[in-house]
Amino acid sequence: MPKKFDxxxxxxxxxxxxxxYKMSSEGLSVVVIERGDxxxxxxxxxxxxxxxxxxxxxxxxxxxxxxxxxxxEQRFWMLDKQSVVTSGYKDESWAEEPYNCFTVFRGEFxxxxxxxxxxxxxxxxxxxxxxxxxxxDGKVIGVQTNRxxxxxxxxxxxxxxxxxxxxxxxxxFHREWEPQQVALAVMEELKLPEEVIEDRFNLxxxxxxxxxxxxxxxxxxxxxxxxxxNKQHISIGVGALLSQxxxxxxxPYQLLENLKQHPAxxxxxxxxxxxxxxxxxxxxxxYNSIPKLVSDGVVVVGDAAQLVNGIHREGSNMAMTxxxxxxxxxxxxxxxxxxxxxALSSYENELNNSFVIKDLEKYKDASxxxxxxxxxxxxxIPTANMALREMLTVDGVSKKQKQKKLTKSILGKNGxxxxxxxxxxxxxxxx
Amino acid sequence: MHIVVCVxxxxxxxxxKIDPExxxxxxxxxxxxxxxxxxxxxxEAVRLKEQHGGKVTIISMGPPGAVEVIKKCIxxxxxxxYLLSDRKFAGSDTLATSYILAKGIETICQDNPFQLIxxxxxxxxxxxxxxGPGIARRLLIPQLTYVNEVTAVDSAKEVITVHRKLDDGxxxxxxxxxxxxxxxxxxxxxxxxxLPNMLRAARYQPHMLNADELNADVTNMGLKGxxxxxxxIFAPEQRGEGEIIAGSNDETINQLIQKLSDxxxx
Numbered sequence: 001m002p003k004k005f006d007x008x009x010x011x012x013x014x015x016x017x018x019x020x021y022k023m024s025s026e027g028l029s030v031v032v033i034e035r036g037d038x039x040x041x042x043x044x045x046x047x048x049x050x051x052x053x054x055x056x057x058x059x060x061x062x063x064x065x066x067x068x069x070x071x072x073e074q075r076f077w078m079l080d081k082q083s084v085v086t087s088g089y090k091d092e093s094w095a096e097e098p099y100n101c102f103t104v105f106r107g108e109f110x111x112x113x114x115x116x117x118x119x120x121x122x123x124x125x126x127x128x129x130x131x132x133x134x135x136x137d138g139k140v141i142g143v144q145t146n147r148x149x150x151x152x153x154x155x156x157x158x159x160x161x162x163x164x165x166x167x168x169x170x171x172x173f174h175r176e177w178e179p180q181q182v183a184l185a186v187m188e189e190l191k192l193p194e195e196v197i198e199d200r201f202n203l204x205x206x207x208x209x210x211x212x213x214x215x216x217x218x219x220x221x222x223x224x225x226x227x228x229x230n231k232q233h234i235s236i237g238v239g240a241l242l243s244q245x246x247x248x249x250x251x252p253y254q255l256l257e258n259l260k261q262h263p264a265x266x267x268x269x270x271x272x273x274x275x276x277x278x279x280x281x282x283x284x285x286x287y288n289s290i291p292k293l294v295s296d297g298v299v300v301v302g303d304a305a306q307l308v309n310g311i312h313r314e315g316s317n318m319a320m321t322x323x324x325x326x327x328x329x330x331x332x333x334x335x336x337x338x339x340x341x342x343a344l345s346s347y348e349n350e351l352n353n354s355f356v357i358k359d360l361e362k363y364k365d366a367s368x369x370x371x372x373x374x375x376x377x378x379x380x381i382p383t384a385n386m387a388l389r390e391m392l393t394v395d396g397v398s399k400k401q402k403q404k405k406l407t408k409s410i411l412g413k414n415g416x417x418x419x420x421x422x423x424x425x426x427x428x429x430x431x
Numbered sequence: 432m433h434i435v436v437c438v439x440x441x442x443x444x445x446x447x448k449i450d451p452e453x454x455x456x457x458x459x460x461x462x463x464x465x466x467x468x469x470x471x472x473x474x475e476a477v478r479l480k481e482q483h484g485g486k487v488t489i490i491s492m493g494p495p496g497a498v499e500v501i502k503k504c505i506x507x508x509x510x511x512x513y514l515l516s517d518r519k520f521a522g523s524d525t526l527a528t529s530y531i532l533a534k535g536i537e538t539i540c541q542d543n544p545f546q547l548i549x550x551x552x553x554x555x556x557x558x559x560x561x562x563g564p565g566i567a568r569r570l571l572i573p574q575l576t577y578v579n580e581v582t583a584v585d586s587a588k589e590v591i592t593v594h595r596k597l598d599d600g601x602x603x604x605x606x607x608x609x610x611x612x613x614x615x616x617x618x619x620x621x622x623x624x625x626l627p628n629m630l631r632a633a634r635y636q637p638h639m640l641n642a643d644e645l646n647a648d649v650t651n652m653g654l655k656g657x658x659x660x661x662x663x664i665f666a667p668e669q670r671g672e673g674e675i676i677a678g679s680n681d682e683t684i685n686q687l688i689q690k691l692s693d694x695x696x697x
Contacts, residue, residue, distance in 0.1 A: 031630070031633075118633075123630060123633040123634060124633060125626075125629045125630065125633055128626070128629065145626055147623060147624065147625055147626040147629065148623065148624075148625040148626070149625045149626050149627055150625070150626040151626075152626060
């Protein structure tokens with residue numbers, strides 16, 4: 001038994017397992033420490049897994065991994081109180097190999113992913129909490145767990161310990177997150193027969209859809225709601241910035257109940273049996289919240305590094321990519337025999353050059369803009385609903401007169417200048 | 432001292448569901464776990480090993496997936512584990528299972544005779560408590576059932592003293608080793624496994640034995656060797672809703688007496 005490992009990975013989520021898979025594939029001795037009963041037991045996400053980043057680790061994984069449905073359609077709904085403006089995109093080519101993305105249950109998928117890591121030689125230790133990193137002369141040399149004789153040593157520790165990353169905080173890589181840097185999301189699994197799901201969502205057998213809902217779905221708070229189809233379940237959830245949930249004094253379960261009662265959502269979930277309830281924090285601080293990623297003997301990946309693109313609801317893909325890039329840096333460091341900050345710095349460089357940091361940088365002001373300017377959620381979405389209601393309600397009023405009324409109503413509230421400014425700022429934030 | 436512990440993989444009965452139409456257990460709905468009594472048996476064996484030296488060997492019969500419970504036993508501190516797995520074992524009742532396990536124990540103890548065999552008092556899926564005593568009978572050794580404390584082990588004299596749980600107390604029993612012990616949960620409090628044991632278990636591959644390797648008579652195994660037949664399985668009917676009688680004491684007592692006498696009259 002080697003006394004010291006090449007790498008210890010803290011946390012068996014997407015990022016940690018991706019790192020463990022890559023490192024053990026290259027022959028490194030790797031141990032993954034997970035506090036849940038099994039990998040995936042404590043992991044929560046809406047449920048969309050992206051094919052491309054997963055395939056960089058395991059080609060054609062969809063042939064054996066436990067997946068729910070390939071996503072063939074993505075819908076976007078803008079909700080007002082009793083109406084909805086819908087748009088979306090459906091593509092037959094997403095129904096065929098190599099697919100675009102899938103819905104998954106993390107409890108199943110992460111377990112399978114961990115098995116693949118074990119096949120490559122990684123050790124997975126469950127039900128074990130890492131309490132702190134062991135630091136010697138400013139360098140991380142191992143971890144201390146809550147088990148008897150629980151100290152473990154390695155050349156590099158990969159922190160994949162999730163959104164709160166208490167270990168990163170202990171090391172001084174970040175401070176306690178502010179409530180506007182995280183979203184609180186709640187979700188439910190609702191059970192329905194397969195055919196009912198396919199009928200309600202207009203799907204071919206086995207295929208899936210996703211709906212992202214803005215506006216009234218979050219009761220006007222900055223956030224999104226979602227509805228994803230699984231084989232025999234619908235995942236429905238809603239998340240909003242913790243700061244706003246606190247300010248409005250909304251209970252998270254009220255958010256979800258409110259969403260399920262919306263006239264556009266109600267028929268989709270009618271008669272479904274709730275089987276699971278989840279709640280989790282999501283990093284929303286984006287580019288500006290990214291903590292220190294590399295130090296002597298340690299790298300930070302996934303949610304622990306706050307790598308989530310809130311605007312495009314992407315997170316698991318960034319987690320996987322960061323885990324893989326961190327692994328490559330560790331492999332490189334092993335070859336050189338040095339594990340200090342310089343030796344591991346290729347992780348940071350590669351991450352900066354990847355879509356992960358580029359996307360986060362692109363949207364670095366978007367969340368903040370949506371939060372600080374309530375008009376996007378509270379005025380423009382209702383206005384879009386109102387405009388379509390006016391134009392599509394046939395009541396004998398001439399279209400020209402309707403247009404006049406619309407223009408007046410849109411400009412009346414804030415004036416042309418404010419509208420122009422808001423459009424410009426949003427364009428600037430996402431361009 | 433060589434201690435053998437028999438363990439079983441069972442569905443977690445706190446989560447198992449019953450299909451109301453076919454009256455069968457939906458085993459897929461429940462995760463597989465180590466039978467909780469067996470975990471205490473393993474822990475007790477490991478404690479005795481720590482005091483008296485020796486080796487703890489795990490044996491289980493089950494599908495290939497049952498290697499997971501053997502790995503769990505390694506986490507708890509066991510040294511080796513054997514899984515008896517073969518299609519010929521499928522459908523075994525308690526009689527056939529005790530035969531297969533007894534043959535397995537004889538096989539793995541050929542070069543290292545056992546002094547003690549530990550079992551859980553029963554499995555939580557079948558609740559029969561028959562396999563442990565069956566193994567003792569087949570191996571022609573004494574059995575001590577429902578043990579909640581091991582008070583003394585005299586290796587020189589080869590004598591063990593235990594407390595057996597009774598309905599209204601306990602009895603102190605002494606037996607000559609080798610013997611078989613089935614344990615209650617009170618026998619110990621499970622310890623939190625050490626990290627070295629966790630690492631060892633993560634690496635550990637249990638030994639696999641099939642029917643041919645047991646040097647056993649196949650007519651005593653599986654459905655052929657199982658005289659038990661299940662006539663009917665049913666889920667108990669859901670109890671009706673209770674009723675709360677509110678009001679002052681006198682009123683409610685009278686109402687209650689009225690209701691009870693109505694019930695008796697029916």
